[in-house]
Amino acid sequence: MEGLNRISRIAGIGYLVIFITGIFANFFVLEGLIVQNDAAATAHAIAANEMLFRAGIVCFVIMVVMDVLLSWALYVILSPVHKNISLLSGWLRLVNSTIFGIALFNLVSVLQVLGNAEYLRVLDAAQIHAQVMLHLGSFNSTWLVGLVFFGFHLLLLGYLIVKSGYIPRILGVLVIAASAGYLIDSFANFLLPRYSDYKSIFTLIVVIPGVVGEMSLTLWLLFRGVRVNQE
Secondary structure (H helix, E strand, O other), rough: HHHHHHHHHHHHHHHHHHHHEEEEEHHHHHHHOOOOOOOHHHHHHHHHHHHHHHHHHHHHHHHHHHHHHHHHHHHHHHOOHHHHHHHHHHHHHHHHHHHHHHHHHHHHHHHHOOOOOHHHHHHHHHHHHHHHHHHHHHHHHHHHHHHHHHHHHHHHHHHHHHHHHHHHHHHHHHHHHHHHHHHHHHHHHHOOOOOHHHHHHHHHHHHHHHHHHHHHHHHHHHHHHOOOOOO
């Protein structure tokens, strides 16, 4: 029991690190530097704040590492409920982490395009700016594919929490609501030609249940912890 309780603390710390690094990298760095529908302004903003952009990439890398840690920790915590479902949930999170790691190569490519390599001299400014936006768009699209797997991970995670008996059922319900938000937003991105017209609505659908559900679980893991006898 003590070992499982310790792992729950590790999971809580991992989740907290993901929250901190994710908010910084996504909302402070990317949202702060990307100018919608203005490739030139975006390229200039990134070039003028290169170290900030690099810090954002590092934070995203830390997120991937923490996700791998969480895949293991959550599997161990919830395997007493149903080993196979817990294993599948962990694998889904690992798939998301892998896809997100691949997506990060697009951000590295942005730095390469904005660099001073000799071969880039064949491109004019407009072409370089277009390349920057293309890589940023590819990063976002690839990330969205990963979030589909993450949404199903949360769905199974929420189910296991509800069934556990040693983690409050309400946390499972909140996590399931978060999974619905991620899945709705990801599929809306792929299916709606004019998704940008409704972006603010879908952002709320993702952010509100996601923050409430995952942050509630994070705080519970950190300050309460799992208390169950392992056989």
